[in-house]
Amino acid sequence: MARKISDSTVRRLSRYLRRLRTLDRQELKVVSSRELAESTGTTAAQVRKDLSHFGSFGKRGQGYGVTDLRVQLEEILGLTRRWRVAVLGVGRIGSALLGYGFFTQRGFDVVAAFDTDRSMIGRDVAGVRVQPLKELETTFEEQEISIAIIATPVEAAQKAADRAVRAGARAILNFAPIKLRMSPGVAVREMDVTLELEGLCYLVTEAGAATDVKE
Amino acid sequence: MARKISDSTVRRLSRYLRRLRTLDRQELKVVSSRELAESTGTTAAQVRKDLSHFGSFGKRGQGYGVTDLRVQLEEILGLTRRWRVAVLGVGRIGSALLGYGFFTQRGFDVVAAFDTDRSMIGRDVAGVRVQPLKELETTFEEQEISIAIIATPVEAAQKAADRAVRAGARAILNFAPIKLRMSPGVAVREMDVTLELEGLCYLVTEAGAATDVKE
Numbered sequence: 090m091a092r093k094i095s096d097s098t099v100r101r102l103s104r105y106l107r108r109l110r111t112l113d114r115q116e117l118k119v120v121s122s123r124e125l126a127e128s129t130g131t132t133a134a135q136v137r138k139d140l141s142h143f144g145s146f147g148k149r150g151q152g153y154g155v156t157d158l159r160v161q162l163e164e165i166l167g168l169t170r171r172w173r174v175a176v177l178g179v180g181r182i183g184s185a186l187l188g189y190g191f192f193t194q195r196g197f198d199v200v201a202a203f204d205t206d207r208s209m210i211g212r213d214v215a216g217v218r219v220q221p222l223k224e225l226e227t228t229f230e231e232q233e234i235s236i237a238i239i240a241t242p243v244e245a246a247q248k249a250a251d252r253a254v255r256a257g258a259r260a261i262l263n264f265a266p267i268k269l270r271m272s273p274g275v276a277v278r279e280m281d282v283t284l285e286l287e288g289l290c291y292l293v294t295e296a297g298a299a300t301d302v303k304e
Numbered sequence: 305m306a307r308k309i310s311d312s313t314v315r316r317l318s319r320y321l322r323r324l325r326t327l328d329r330q331e332l333k334v335v336s337s338r339e340l341a342e343s344t345g346t347t348a349a350q351v352r353k354d355l356s357h358f359g360s361f362g363k364r365g366q367g368y369g370v371t372d373l374r375v376q377l378e379e380i381l382g383l384t385r386r387w388r389v390a391v392l393g394v395g396r397i398g399s400a401l402l403g404y405g406f407f408t409q410r411g412f413d414v415v416a417a418f419d420t421d422r423s424m425i426g427r428d429v430a431g432v433r434v435q436p437l438k439e440l441e442t443t444f445e446e447q448e449i450s451i452a453i454i455a456t457p458v459e460a461a462q463k464a465a466d467r468a469v470r471a472g473a474r475a476i477l478n479f480a481p482i483k484l485r486m487s488p489g490v491a492v493r494e495m496d497v498t499l500e501l502e503g504l505c506y507l508v509t510e511a512g513a514a515t516d517v518k519e
Contacts, residue, residue: 094510096503097312103502107481130483166502167509174501181400186497188396191481195498236504259511260504262497266322266406268345276507278500282401282477283410285493286389287318287381288311289451289475292491294382295309296474 094142101139102162104129109159121152168196173234175201175258177249178241179209179219182264186238188215200232205245222252229256236260243267309357316354317377319344324374336367383411388449390416390473392464393456394424394434397479401453403430415447420460437467444471451475458482 094102108128112120122136129136140153143165163169174192176183179202186192192199202217203225204210212219220228228234237253239246239261246265253261260276263269266284271277309317323343327335337351344351355368358380378384389407391398394417401407407414417432419425424434435443443449452468454461454476461480468476475491478484481499486492 094506099503099506100499102506103499104483106502107499108483128483165506167505168502172501172505181403185396185400189497191498192501195502197498197501235508236501260508262500262504268319268323268343274511276504276511278504280495280497280500282404282495283406283412284315284318284322285477285495286387286407286412286451287321287383287410288314289477289491289493290382290387291309291314291317291380293450293475296489296491 098139098142099166101129101131101135102166104131105136105139106159106162106166106168109155109162112155113159117155119152120155120158125153170196172197172236173232174199174236174238175203175225175229175232175234175253176217176238176240177203177225177253178239178245178265179204179206179212179214180240180242183238183240184214186240186264187217197236199238201228201234203228225252226256229253229258234258236262239263239265239269241265313354313357314381316344316346316350317381319346320351320354321374321377321381321383324370324377327370328374332370334367335370335373340368385411387412387451388447389414389451389453390418390440390444390447390449390468391432391453391455392418392440392468393454393460394419394421394427394429395455395457398453398455399429401455401479402432412451414453416443416449418443440467441471444468444473449473451477454478454480454484456480 105125108125122133126133126136174197176186176199183202187199187202199217202214202219203222204219205222209219210221235258237258239250241249243265246263246267247269250261250269250271254271254275261269261271262278262280264280266281269277320340323340337348341348341351389412391401391414398417402414402417414432417429417434418437418440419434420437425436427434450473452473454465456464458480461478461482462484465476465484465486469486469490476484476486477493477495479495481496484492
């Protein structure tokens with residue numbers, strides 16, 4: 090798959106896949122572009138356009154085969170294999186992530202967790218033992234970890250990410266509210282709750298209701 | 305501010321603002337579009353284009369006044385007031401959010417939390433008392449809550465969001481891995497960790513390294 094797809098397309102593909110997995114579990118055989126669009130918040134034309142990038146899956150007027158499309162999207166997104174993940178920083182967010190059961194279901198195995206806080210080291214958080222940072226390199230290699238989730242305080246985030254990449258990580262999911270500077274070969278996504286909240290405030294304000302909430 | 309700005313522009317504005325706040329705390333007076341671009345992962349041309357939508361802030365060759373631009377972005381994004389937030393669902397993610405100190409710093413006051421689990425109700429989580437769902441309507445009204453964060457299990461998410469909106473919420477930040485169907489006047493943003501992880505997998509796979517992580 091040499092074609093470069095935009096971030097927003099990848100996000101939509103991921104949403105289609107989420108929906109297809111549900112439909113597949115419900116043993117539905119066929120889905121129309123309109124159904125897929127409605128359940129993912131886009132238009133039928135956009136669905137058809139997105140999917141046409143990868144060859145013509147659907148038959149005109151007949152919709153898409155649910156299982157077929159699911160499998161093809163999993164292949165496109167690189168989800169036919171399992172991915173090994175480490176969490177760096179086991180504070181509130183790190184702990185919540187370690188206990189997030191959905192990861193395993195979706196093909197991600199969180200196999201390691203690291204912290205610098207002595208009171209955390211050695212603890213079992215949702216089945217994962219918290220290790221000291223000095224064990225990071227060995228563990229990344231032994232466990233073949235390719236994704237690092239950064240859940241450290243802001244000031245430790247860049248160093249933690251750099252260290253994970255040197256140890257073999259090729260993708261970073263960053264929860265610290267800071268823009269990480271990574272070398273071009275490393276994939277980075279940001280999860281910044283306040284950024285999303287600010288986006289919501291803009292939408293609400295722009296809707297002309299910024300003055301006052303109640304009366 | 306009648307002009308409609310796209311979601312991706314709003315996200316960039318929010319990133320510029322994050323950076324400007326840091327610079328302002330460091331008492332820097334002026335910032336160039338190039339500096340803003342580098343620290344937020346975009347191009348100087350994009351920065352200039354984004355900011356020109358709102359009038360010409362910068363002076364050619366002199367950059368932007370840090371405090372001025374910060375204040376103007378806060379006004380554009382609707383962040384000159386404080387926003388009152390409730391968390392629905394106090395599991396791992398909900399608890400982590402309640403303890404997230406950054407919210408207060410950024411103008412968001414998490415003033416209420418709700419759960420249906422009897423063992424949670426009445427507990428104090430990071431200074432917020434967990435209330436039963438039946439108190440939602442009264443509390444939303446009394447506390448003038450306008451943003452609801454949905455951190456319930458998937459199957460409870462839609463109902464929780466609907467109820468929050470009926471009680472007065474105008475914005476929803478959704479952590480449940482499901483697309484919520486809300487009426488057009490309600491602003492919704494999604495925080496789906498697995499969606500971001502899948503995006504990373506695509507990037508890593510597409511970079512041609514899907515075969516194997518280590519040798």
